[in-house]
Amino acid sequence: MPAFTPDAARALGGHDWLLARRVAAAEQLASVSWPSSAEEIWRYSRVDEFDLERYQPREVNQRSLDVPVLDAGLASKGVVVGDLIDVDDSEAADWLGTCSDASPDAFTVLHDAFVVGGAYVRVPAGVVVETPLFFEHRSGGDGLASFPHTLVVVGEGAEVTVVDRFAADGDPHLCDAVIELIVGDGARVRYVSVQEHGPKTWQMGLQRAHVSRDASLRSSAVALGGDYARMRTESLITGSAGESDLLAVYFGDGDQVLDFRTLQDHAAPHSRSDLLFKGAVEDHARSVYSGLVRLRAEAQHSNAFQTNRNLVLTEGAGAESIPNLEIEANDVRCSHASAVGPIDDDQRYYLETRGIPPEDAEQLIVLGFFDDVLNRLPVPTLAAALRRTVERKVGKLRG
Amino acid sequence: MTSRLVVSDLRATVAGVDVLRGVNLEVASGEVHALMGPNGSGKSTLAHVLMGRSDYEVTGGSVTLDGTELLGLPTWRRAQLGLFLAMQYPIAVPGVPVGALLAAASHRDGPELEAAVRREADRLALADEFLARGVNDEFSGGEQKRLETLQLAVLRPRIAILDELDSGLDVDALRGLAGRVASLTREAKVGVLAITHYVRLLQELRPDRVHVLLAGRVVTSGGPELADRLEVLGYEGLAAELGVEELAIEAPESADPFADPGF
Known part of the structure; x- marks a missing residue:
C-alpha cells in the first residue's frame, strides 16, 4: 500500500491552514517528477539510489521537537516561539512557505505534504532577543521519514539567534527538512544548524533565507552525520544593502556523502554576501560543494565572495568543488575560490619539529582549518562542544 | 647531564645532487656553535637533514644525540629526544595558536604552560594577538x-x-632574541648550532666555535676569531686561502624546497 497518499497527509492533523497546504502538496506529489543525477543540480549526488518506497511517514506521536521556553517579558513584547502544529499565531499561516515556495523541488513537495509541525519563531519589529533559542529536532525510526521544519520571521530592526539541532538515530531513515529564514528590514538574524544524524540517515534539505533592506543574516551550518546528507543553502537578498554570510563546516567519514548546493542571490543594490564552506573527508567519504553566486541586473554596487576549501585526509576519500558565477550587473565586485587537497606536508613537518607525532599534528591542523568558522559561531559554548565532536572524528585517524 | 649532538661524515642528496658531502660537527650542552657559509653552501639543507625532513635523501654518515642514532627516526621522534629547529622560514598553521601547539608538544598542563608562554611573550616583546592567532599566520x-x-x-x-x-630582524630585535638564546644556553644548558651568514648575530651570541661550510663540507673550524677573519676575507678570500675551489652547489632550483631564495 503506498504510504505517501493525500489521506495519510490529511491524517497528520494540526491547524486547518497547515492541513490544507499539506493535502495540496500531497495531491501534487502524484505527478511530481523525481530527479536523477543526469540533471546538473543533482550531479555527483546519490539521488539515483533514492527509493521513496523504502519509507513511510512518521505518525504525529512519533515525532519529537524540543521547543525552548520563552521568557515572559519577550512574550509580552509579542515574540512567539512554538511548534507550528499548534502555535497560537495567526501570522504563521501567511509566512509558511514564503522562502521554500520560491525554490521548490520534488523533496520540498514531499516535505510540504508530510510536514507535521516545526520550529517557529516570530520576533516583532524592534524587539531584541538576547538569548539564543535552541530547538532540537529528533527523528529516526527504522524505515520512517521525518519532515522537520523551521520558520523564523524577524520584523524590522529586530534581532534573534536561533539554533537548530537535527539528529536522527542509527536506523535507516529519511529526513526531509526545510528551513525558512525571513529577515525583515534592518533586522539581524543569526542562525546555526547542527546536523548529527546517524550513519544510515538520508537527508534532503533546503535552507533558504530572504534578506531585506539593511538586514543582516549570518548562518552557520555544522554537518557531521548521515549516510547521504544533502542541503541546499540559499540566500536571496531582496533589499538594498542587505547582507548575508553563509558559513559551514562539514566532516565526512566512513562511506558518507555530504552534498551542499549553495545560492547567493543578489536582487538589490549595495548588497553584500560572503560564503565560507570548509570540509574534510576521510576513509571513503565524499563531499560535494556546488555553489552559485547570482548578481542580478538590479544588484549594482554589490559585493559577493564565495570560498570553498576541502581537506582530503585519506586516499580513498574525495571532494568535488564547483563554484559558479552568474553576473548580470556591470558594477559589482565578485570573487570565488575553491580548493581540494590533502593536509599540507610543510604544516605537518613544522608541528613534527616540535615533537608532535603526525596523527596529533593532523588533528591539530584539521581543527585549525575549521577554526575560522567555529570561532564565528554566535554561541561560544556550542563552538567548544562542536570542536570536541570534530576532535573525536579526527581522532579516529589515529592508529 | 651533558648532551651531545655528533654529526659524522653526513652526506645527503636532493634530486640526485650531492648537497651535503661529508659534514662533521659536535655540539654539546651549553655550547654555542656558529655555522657560516654563503648561499647554496648547504646550511639550511643541513638543518633540515638533521631534523629529518623527508625531501632529502641521506646517503651516508651518522647523526647521534646522546648516543642514539637519529638517522632513520621520524622528525617528531628526533624532537622528542631533544632536538629543536628554529626555521628560517617558519610555516604558518592557520587556526593552531602557539599554546595549542606547545600543549601538544610538551604535554604540560594548561595553566602552567599558559603562564610560561605569557612570560616568554613578555620577555620577547611579542604582542598578545600573536598568541591568539594561528602560528606564523x-x-x-x-x-x-x-x-x-x-x-x-x-x-x-x-x-x-x-x-x-x-x-x-632589525638590530634591536636581533639583540633581544640573541640575548634570550644566550641566557638559555647558560640557564637551561641548551646547546646551540646557529646557522647564519652574517657576523652580526655572533656579536650578540658569542659562539664558542665557528665552522665554515662551503659546498656541502665544513672546510674549517675555529674560535670566535674565525668569524672576524671571515669578515675581512669574505668567503671567497677564505676559500682561496684554504685552497677550496667550490663555494656553493648549483642545485636545480625546484629541487630544494628549503634552499635560500637567494639575495
Whole structure:
C-alpha cells in the first residue's frame, strides 16, 4: 500500500491552514517528477539510489521537537516561539512557505505534504532577543521519514539567534527538512544548524533565507552525520544593502556523502554576501560543494565572495568543488575560490619539529582549518562542544 | 647531564645532487656553535637533514644525540629526544595558536604552560594577538622569529638548531632574541648550532666555535676569531686561502624546497 497518499497527509492533523497546504502538496506529489543525477543540480549526488518506497511517514506521536521556553517579558513584547502544529499565531499561516515556495523541488513537495509541525519563531519589529533559542529536532525510526521544519520571521530592526539541532538515530531513515529564514528590514538574524544524524540517515534539505533592506543574516551550518546528507543553502537578498554570510563546516567519514548546493542571490543594490564552506573527508567519504553566486541586473554596487576549501585526509576519500558565477550587473565586485587537497606536508613537518607525532599534528591542523568558522559561531559554548565532536572524528585517524 | 649532538661524515642528496658531502660537527650542552657559509653552501639543507625532513635523501654518515642514532627516526621522534629547529622560514598553521601547539608538544598542563608562554611573550616583546592567532599566520618576519624563540624557550630542548634566526630582524630585535638564546644556553644548558651568514648575530651570541661550510663540507673550524677573519676575507678570500675551489652547489632550483631564495 503506498504510504505517501493525500489521506495519510490529511491524517497528520494540526491547524486547518497547515492541513490544507499539506493535502495540496500531497495531491501534487502524484505527478511530481523525481530527479536523477543526469540533471546538473543533482550531479555527483546519490539521488539515483533514492527509493521513496523504502519509507513511510512518521505518525504525529512519533515525532519529537524540543521547543525552548520563552521568557515572559519577550512574550509580552509579542515574540512567539512554538511548534507550528499548534502555535497560537495567526501570522504563521501567511509566512509558511514564503522562502521554500520560491525554490521548490520534488523533496520540498514531499516535505510540504508530510510536514507535521516545526520550529517557529516570530520576533516583532524592534524587539531584541538576547538569548539564543535552541530547538532540537529528533527523528529516526527504522524505515520512517521525518519532515522537520523551521520558520523564523524577524520584523524590522529586530534581532534573534536561533539554533537548530537535527539528529536522527542509527536506523535507516529519511529526513526531509526545510528551513525558512525571513529577515525583515534592518533586522539581524543569526542562525546555526547542527546536523548529527546517524550513519544510515538520508537527508534532503533546503535552507533558504530572504534578506531585506539593511538586514543582516549570518548562518552557520555544522554537518557531521548521515549516510547521504544533502542541503541546499540559499540566500536571496531582496533589499538594498542587505547582507548575508553563509558559513559551514562539514566532516565526512566512513562511506558518507555530504552534498551542499549553495545560492547567493543578489536582487538589490549595495548588497553584500560572503560564503565560507570548509570540509574534510576521510576513509571513503565524499563531499560535494556546488555553489552559485547570482548578481542580478538590479544588484549594482554589490559585493559577493564565495570560498570553498576541502581537506582530503585519506586516499580513498574525495571532494568535488564547483563554484559558479552568474553576473548580470556591470558594477559589482565578485570573487570565488575553491580548493581540494590533502593536509599540507610543510604544516605537518613544522608541528613534527616540535615533537608532535603526525596523527596529533593532523588533528591539530584539521581543527585549525575549521577554526575560522567555529570561532564565528554566535554561541561560544556550542563552538567548544562542536570542536570536541570534530576532535573525536579526527581522532579516529589515529592508529 | 651533558648532551651531545655528533654529526659524522653526513652526506645527503636532493634530486640526485650531492648537497651535503661529508659534514662533521659536535655540539654539546651549553655550547654555542656558529655555522657560516654563503648561499647554496648547504646550511639550511643541513638543518633540515638533521631534523629529518623527508625531501632529502641521506646517503651516508651518522647523526647521534646522546648516543642514539637519529638517522632513520621520524622528525617528531628526533624532537622528542631533544632536538629543536628554529626555521628560517617558519610555516604558518592557520587556526593552531602557539599554546595549542606547545600543549601538544610538551604535554604540560594548561595553566602552567599558559603562564610560561605569557612570560616568554613578555620577555620577547611579542604582542598578545600573536598568541591568539594561528602560528606564523600573517606574521611579519620579526614576529615569526620571536615566536620561534618563544617555542625554544618554552620547550627547552637539549640541542637547538637556529636557521638564520637573524634574517628579517632589525638590530634591536636581533639583540633581544640573541640575548634570550644566550641566557638559555647558560640557564637551561641548551646547546646551540646557529646557522647564519652574517657576523652580526655572533656579536650578540658569542659562539664558542665557528665552522665554515662551503659546498656541502665544513672546510674549517675555529674560535670566535674565525668569524672576524671571515669578515675581512669574505668567503671567497677564505676559500682561496684554504685552497677550496667550490663555494656553493648549483642545485636545480625546484629541487630544494628549503634552499635560500637567494639575495
